Amino acid sequence: MAQQKETTLQISGMTCAACASHIEKGLKKIDGVHEANVNLTMERSKIKYDSDQTSVDEFEKKIQKLGYGVVHDKAEFDISGMTCAACANRVEKKLNKMQGISEASVNFALETASVEYNPHNVSPREMIDAIDKIGYTLQEKTDESTSQKDEAIHKQTIKFIVSAILSVPLFWTMVTHFEWLSFIWMPEILMNPWIQFALATPVQFIIGWQFYEGAYKALRNKSANMDVLVAMGTSAAYFYSIYLGWSWLNNERTDMPELYFEASAIIITLIVLGKLFEARAKGRTSQAIQKLLGLQAKTAIVKRDGKEQEVPVEEVEPGDIVIVKPGDKIPVDGEVQKGKSAVDESMLTGESLPIDKEKGDEVIGATINKNGVLQIKASKVGKDTALSQIVKVVEEAQSSKADIQRLADRVSGVFVPTVIGIAVITFIIWFMFVTPGDFGIALIPVISILVIACPCALGLATPTSIMAGSGRSAEIGVLFKGGEYLENTQNIQSIVLDKTGTVTKGKPSLTDVLPAENWTEEDLLQLAASLEKSSEHPLAIAIVEGAKAKGITLLDSKDFEALPGHGVQADIEGKMIRIGTRKWLEKEGVNLNDAEQSLQTFEEEGKTAMLVGEDDTFAGIIAVADTVKETSKEAVRRLKEAGLEVIMLTGDNTRTANSIARHVGIDRVIAEVLPEQKSDEIKKLKEQGKKVAMVGDGINDAPALATADIGMAIGTGTDVAIEAADITLMRGDLNSAADAVLMSRRTMRNIKQNLFYAFIYNTLGIPIAAIGLLAPWVAGAAMAFSSVSVVLNALRLQKVKLS
Numbered sequence: 001m002a003q004q005k006e007t008t009l010q011i012s013g014m015t016c017a018a019c020a021s022h023i024e025k026g027l028k029k030i031d032g033v034h035e036a037n038v039n040l041t042m043e044r045s046k047i048k049y050d051s052d053q054t055s056v057d058e059f060e061k062k063i064q065k066l067g068y069g070v071v072h073d074k075a076e077f078d079i080s081g082m083t084c085a086a087c088a089n090r091v092e093k094k095l096n097k098m099q100g101i102s103e104a105s106v107n108f109a110l111e112t113a114s115v116e117y118n119p120h121n122v123s124p125r126e127m128i129d130a131i132d133k134i135g136y137t138l139q140e141k142t143d144e145s146t147s148q149k150d151e152a153i154h155k156q157t158i159k160f161i162v163s164a165i166l167s168v169p170l171f172w173t174m175v176t177h178f179e180w181l182s183f184i185w186m187p188e189i190l191m192n193p194w195i196q197f198a199l200a201t202p203v204q205f206i207i208g209w210q211f212y213e214g215a216y217k218a219l220r221n222k223s224a225n226m227d228v229l230v231a232m233g234t235s236a237a238y239f240y241s242i243y244l245g246w247s248w249l250n251n252e253r254t255d256m257p258e259l260y261f262e263a264s265a266i267i268i269t270l271i272v273l274g275k276l277f278e279a280r281a282k283g284r285t286s287q288a289i290q291k292l293l294g295l296q297a298k299t300a301i302v303k304r305d306g307k308e309q310e311v312p313v314e315e316v317e318p319g320d321i322v323i324v325k326p327g328d329k330i331p332v333d334g335e336v337q338k339g340k341s342a343v344d345e346s347m348l349t350g351e352s353l354p355i356d357k358e359k360g361d362e363v364i365g366a367t368i369n370k371n372g373v374l375q376i377k378a379s380k381v382g383k384d385t386a387l388s389q390i391v392k393v394v395e396e397a398q399s400s401k402a403d404i405q406r407l408a409d410r411v412s413g414v415f416v417p418t419v420i421g422i423a424v425i426t427f428i429i430w431f432m433f434v435t436p437g438d439f440g441i442a443l444i445p446v447i448s449i450l451v452i453a454c455p456c457a458l459g460l461a462t463p464t465s466i467m468a469g470s471g472r473s474a475e476i477g478v479l480f481k482g483g484e485y486l487e488n489t490q491n492i493q494s495i496v497l498d499k500t501g502t503v504t505k506g507k508p509s510l511t512d513v514l515p516a517e518n519w520t521e522e523d524l525l526q527l528a529a530s531l532e533k534s535s536e537h538p539l540a541i542a543i544v545e546g547a548k549a550k551g552i553t554l555l556d557s558k559d560f561e562a563l564p565g566h567g568v569q570a571d572i573e574g575k576m577i578r579i580g581t582r583k584w585l586e587k588e589g590v591n592l593n594d595a596e597q598s599l600q601t602f603e604e605e606g607k608t609a610m611l612v613g614e615d616d617t618f619a620g621i622i623a624v625a626d627t628v629k630e631t632s633k634e635a636v637r638r639l640k641e642a643g644l645e646v647i648m649l650t651g652d653n654t655r656t657a658n659s660i661a662r663h664v665g666i667d668r669v670i671a672e673v674l675p676e677q678k679s680d681e682i683k684k685l686k687e688q689g690k691k692v693a694m695v696g697d698g699i700n701d702a703p704a705l706a707t708a709d710i711g712m713a714i715g716t717g718t719d720v721a722i723e724a725a726d727i728t729l730m731r732g733d734l735n736s737a738a739d740a741v742l743m744s745r746r747t748m749r750n751i752k753q754n755l756f757y758a759f760i761y762n763t764l765g766i767p768i769a770a771i772g773l774l775a776p777w778v779a780g781a782a783m784a785f786s787s788v789s790v791v792l793n794a795l796r797l798q799k800v801k802l803s
Helices: 017-028 056-065 085-097 124-133 148-177 193-207 209-220 226-249 261-285 287-294 386-399 403-434 439-452 456-475 483-491 499-503 521-532 538-549 582-587 593-604 632-641 654-664 675-687 702-707 735-770 776-799
Strands: 004-012 033-039 044-050 069-071 073-080 101-107 112-117 137-140 299-304 307-312 321-324 333-338 341-344 355-357 374-380 478-480 494-498 509-515 558-563 567-572 575-580 608-614 617-625 645-649 668-670 692-696 710-714 727-729
Touching: 004 056, 017 033, 017 044, 017 056, 017 209, 017 403, 017 456, 044 056, 056 069, 073 124, 085 101, 085 112, 085 124, 124 137, 148 193, 148 261, 193 209, 193 226, 193 261, 209 226, 226 261, 226 403, 226 439, 261 439, 261 776, 386 456, 386 478, 403 439, 403 456, 403 483, 403 735, 439 735, 439 776, 456 478, 456 483, 456 735, 456 776, 478 483, 478 735, 483 710, 483 735, 494 499, 494 675, 494 735, 499 645, 499 654, 509 521, 509 538, 521 538, 521 567, 521 575, 521 608, 521 617, 538 617, 575 582, 582 608, 593 608, 593 617, 593 654, 632 645, 632 654, 632 735, 645 654, 645 675, 654 668, 675 692, 675 702, 692 702, 692 735, 702 710, 710 735, 727 735, 735 776
Parallel strands: 494 645, 494 692, 645 668, 692 710, 710 727
Antiparallel strands: 004 044, 004 069, 033 044, 073 112, 073 137, 101 112, 299 307, 299 321, 321 374, 333 374, 341 355, 478 727, 509 617, 558 567, 567 575, 575 608, 608 617
């Protein structure tokens, strides 16, 4: 049977959107690949495929064949338990068979293993566990080296320094090109063609080799990218300068020619500088993930064999008893087994006050234990914890593509060949008509066009904004499931709010017990609580807790049944007890004539009134109030200010719903809707041509969330409703819905600004260069600055304040 799998590969060697598009097309041509997305900014490819038809090895071979590299992490291990070379072979074979490991080498003499692996498919912990199962022990060596990105930045810095040292003297010679700077002293030696050749050659072929290499790979695979333009432009200037210099040295011409070594060298230097700035700035776009990862505890105190021992958090396993002391971070998700304390959950819920925890309560990893010692039974560890799930959502959002990015990718794909065509036409016009027969003069605008037109900024415009926007959103408690949702949320016109747990706290309390004739409050409450104790509904819990607070003993019930949208019933001491709606009890033969006035009074007060019947006799009314969240009124005001139509959708009765709606400022209410009918109401709104968002709890409202154009699951982060909605609002605050809409609009505005900056450099720069008003080195500086400006503009999203 076909098995669909998903993998992520880190790719090296991409320089612009054309590269990403080329790899994407190549991967999609492989049989068995269902979906392939390449993210230029994160240098990552996400692939969904049929494992019966293809494999990760084929993807790596394809990417390498296309002229790019697949980056692997490297882990070094010490091995114990080996006694001969056969042991080493066994360990090596086991490692090499694991999915995600590209190469594993075991040295028996040194008792070490070196493994290259894809961190998105396998982890060192999984390797350790696999080898442990065959009877040996792996222990990871401490890696004190800098990360790969830091190393790349370091190398790029060295390249720039060397290139700048060699280019500055050449830049100095450029003053001779400008009459108004002729007063500056110029060492005669710098004007010597041999000296200029000696300075320019290392820059062209050592520092600039990366552009030749990239251009060769692109052309070999019948595509064109930024490297092609840079290599063509600088090579034209460099080799034409050699030709002119050689002519002068061989006395073929008597006048000192105007050489262009400085143009090629300075262009390369400026582009290397731009790439350096870009790499540093791009590193900052992933700060949100680093901050989230930084919240995690590094070690845990685990109780094993009756002893407490401190271990790395990666070694904690489900079922372990973890000791958390006051002031320490809780290392994993779990359940309190012993102890009492208050836990600061603000990093997940936004709730500033610590939450009291005792035996049986759930706790979340990365939250902070404030004052008591807790013993916690680990339930979710590693990638299963709430924090890891949040990090995963953010990473996936940053890796995914918005529709506007796909458009930019398509433009980039045809941009380079178009620019080359424009450059050729420009050369012909200059050489034939503007300066007939003067090859050198005709070459200058061509070099400028090739350099100014590099599509780096175009490729960075969208993904950098998506990364920064989704990262900032995560920091304020809004998780976008993908870039497309970050893009589409801006278009929302109507936002539909569930009442319970969204507008209100979702934790109602018992307010009134109104017995019918011949009934007492105690008897009515005892029957109601005895029935509701079998239900997990928030209203049922409020009734049971209210009865227990009054010291009422609960009775046993049989044949409990919950009827969604109607109520609950059960047999208690031979009587059929029902609690539910007016319509349902009347249908079951209960006479409710005496209840109508009281029902209206409770409902007008915003309380939820439930009718109680014993067989066909009316027993009384139980009223429960769900208080409105303190932030709901402010959130509704913000949503209205954003131009949205705010609608409340609830299964509660109309009077209660209207009372709550008036309190928070909602003008339109759709009430008395059964759970299965909520999605129908969303469809009706969409049929009116509206773009609709639904805000609910992510579980009961799943059909409505799925039907809406954008589904927002509101929750407290304990079990993030990732699959139920397009956006998860972790902090349980309706303000987060307003934040989601505003962040989407800010991000899309930022993307449009970036695309404008990217296009303006090209659309203005190309014609200016074509008419000869743009020096090649200025074109190089402008091209480098365009990429840096786009990334820096995207980074502004990381400091957005919405309220």
